[in-house]
Amino acid sequence: MAEAARRLTALAERMLGAPLPVRIRAWDRSEAGPPGTPVLIVRRRRALRRLLWKPGELGLARAWVAGDIDVEGDLYQALDLLAGSVWERGEDASRPTGPAALLNALRDPELRAAGRELLKLAGPWVPPAVPREEMRAGKGPLHTLRRDKQAISHHYDVGNAFYERVLGPSMVYSCAYWGTDKDAASTLEDAQRAKLDLICRKLALQPGQRLLDVGCGWGSMVLHAVREYGVTAVGITLSEEQAAYARKRAAEVGLADRVDIRVQDYREVPDGPFDAISSIGMAEHVGSARYAEYAADLYALLRPGGRLLNHQIARRPLKDEGSYEVDEFIDRYVFPDGELAPVGRTVAQLEEAGFEVRDVEALREHYALTLRRWVANLEAHWDEAVRLTSPGRARVWRLYMAACALSFERNRIGVNQVLAVRTPPSGEPGLPLRTRDWR
Incomplete structure (x- = not known):
């Protein structure tokens, strides 16, 4: 039964501590989340592996650049809705949101079950290739x-x-x-x-x-x-x-x-x-x-x-x-x-x-x-x-x-x-x- 979107939504909301403001469509064509909102498309399980290997903005960036995730609908609206829960820290700095919350969830004993389920959804535990458009961090002093x-x-x-x-x-x-x-x-x-x-x-x-x-x-x-x-x-x-x-x-x-x-x-x-x-x-x-x-x-x-x-x-x-x-x-x-x-x-x-x-x-x-x-x-x-x-x-x-x-x-x-x-x-x-x- 196609249910990856429902499982992803539940896991994300559990880890972030807040409802997802957009709808999710997963690789098995299942959908979950609020209707009438932009759709965050998770095209491949590899997107989850990118987040698990690099929890944080870099993992999200690699998934976007590689086409593992996409947005259907108004991109500006999607980014605006996601900003508070995914890409930015909330007003309460003591409670991380977004990628920081994901990283904490993988370390938090109370949320390890969610982390294990995410690992199962992600598929083979191999590091995804870095998109060729990424520039590696330079060596030596900045601004030579x-x-x-x-x-x-x-x-x-x-x-x-x-x-x-x-x-x-x-x-x-x-x-x-x-x-x-x-x-x-x-x-x-x-x-x-x-x-x-x-x-x-x-x-x-x-x-x-x-x-x-x-x-x-x-x-x-x-x-x-x-x-x-x-x-x-x-x-x-x-x-x-x-x-x-x-x-x-x-x-x-x-x-x-x-x-x-x-x-x-x-x-x-x-x-x-x-x-x-x-x-x-x-x-x-x-x-x-x-x-x-x-x-x-x-x-x-x-x-x-x-x-x-x-x-x-x-x-x-x-x-x-x-x-x-x-x-x-x-x-x-x-x-x-x-x-x-x-x-x-x-x-x-x-x-x-x-x-x-x-x-x-x-x-x-x-x-x-x-x-x-x-x-x-x-x-x-x-x-x-x-x-x-x-x-x-x-x-x-x-x-x-x-x-x-x-x-x-x-x-x-x-x-x-x-x-x-x-x-x-x-x-x-x-x-x-x-x-x-x-x-």
């Missing part, structure tokens, strides 16, 4: 030049054609800037162009100035600044594929003589000073151990009076900052070695490097809207995205972008543009008295 290049390559060197399907014609991989009406029919391309232009205005770019774009991606920022504001620009990236794409774009629009795209680390730029620096969605890769160095290096690369626009995702502060742990799914499959910091810490470190911080603008809701458009693009081009990369890679991007959209919407993470100035000894920063006149 070599290790950073490997981490960036893992994320960005997966094929420019794949990113074209996800990002659209703008080829901008950071938060767009939407209008005041969230329901307005603005295109993603319009919103990304508005973001690039906002940054150029904040930097007060003028013809003849030199701009450094740190983490230039596929070249969209430097091309916009050169074309619309008459600057010359240097764009640096650690991705060979991004650099080749950006150079090709510059040549195609006749701007190759004013755009210099380099495969180069920010710590190795030799030809400052610059009149302005933009760093858009790059500082998340720097890491807490290197952030003071990052801020000091950018300060040294600016001329007195020059401006820095630092566009960076931020996490919420913790009561115990020493307890911060990097998300295992993100670290292994999306942004290896990436770290988020509270915006207050970012501002403090920029100031410690010598910058005068003049403006901080929060764009949290804008990133949620952007991510939902990227997910829609990916889903609309799903078969092609799978062909261009792999089924597992496409599944990684779909899950991480949808989950991040919810995180921005629920105020779990934010994103901020910090405008900072290398104020000259005269104390005159060169900004208008009403700082936001760039609007």
Whole structure:
């Protein structure tokens, strides 16, 4: 008799200490759980073995990437419903939920019977193969030049054609800037162009100035600044594929003589000073151990009076900052070695490097809207995205972008543009008295 779903639901609720908010469909086609909710599909017993071999988020991530689990119905709703009981710690930190509860259940004498039943359901006790899309944890110190290049390559060197399907014609991989009406029919391309232009205005770019774009991606920022504001620009990236794409774009629009795209680390730029620096969605890769160095290096690369626009995702502060742990799914499959910091810490470190911080603008809701458009693009081009990369890679991007959209919407993470100035000894920063006149 097909009953795996009923047994799974009962076991999960016993271990988690709460009802499952979604329906389960198991490999034997049985179903159990609340009707009218998204369905969590457990396609193979191997999904259970992944959880037993790696209790926690990494086991869940591997099951998702391998296609052992899936969601039928609204992915956003499923993630939102599951967040409280599976992927996040509840308000009562003394009572673990989700993967931590599973791990505890396997150790708790009172729940060992449930653990033994889960073992029976899981089938042969052999370690499942790790999905090939997973990056193994690097060896040695974090954020060396070599290790950073490997981490960036893992994320960005997966094929420019794949990113074209996800990002659209703008080829901008950071938060767009939407209008005041969230329901307005603005295109993603319009919103990304508005973001690039906002940054150029904040930097007060003028013809003849030199701009450094740190983490230039596929070249969209430097091309916009050169074309619309008459600057010359240097764009640096650690991705060979991004650099080749950006150079090709510059040549195609006749701007190759004013755009210099380099495969180069920010710590190795030799030809400052610059009149302005933009760093858009790059500082998340720097890491807490290197952030003071990052801020000091950018300060040294600016001329007195020059401006820095630092566009960076931020996490919420913790009561115990020493307890911060990097998300295992993100670290292994999306942004290896990436770290988020509270915006207050970012501002403090920029100031410690010598910058005068003049403006901080929060764009949290804008990133949620952007991510939902990227997910829609990916889903609309799903078969092609799978062909261009792999089924597992496409599944990684779909899950991480949808989950991040919810995180921005629920105020779990934010994103901020910090405008900072290398104020000259005269104390005159060169900004208008009403700082936001760039609007």
